[in-house]
Amino acid sequence: MPTVVIPVIFRGPTRGEAEIEVPAKTIGACFDAVEARYPGLRELVIDLEAGGIHRFVKVTLNGELLERDPAVLETPVSEGDRIEVIAAIAGG
Helix, strand or coil, X not given: CCEEECCHHHXXXXXXXXXXXXXXXXXXXXXXXXXXXXXXXXXXHECCCCCCECCXXXXXXXXXXXXXXXXXXXXXCCCCCEEEEEECCCCC
């Protein structure tokens, strides 16, 4: 199964879980599966209005940075793939 890796700052909804294996075939389905188990995470990662990845979040698939375009959610994933969420941290 693919694994979704959650940064510390987003682990509130996952109750501290850092890595979540999900039975899914696309990036979007991975986040749907995580959301079904841990409500509240999807809205931190996916811009629900635009349909793509939030402006201040990056997502990688096996270390390769994905675009923010909504079509990226249809990217296929396979057994052993790692989808990592990276939260931007701003400071002043």
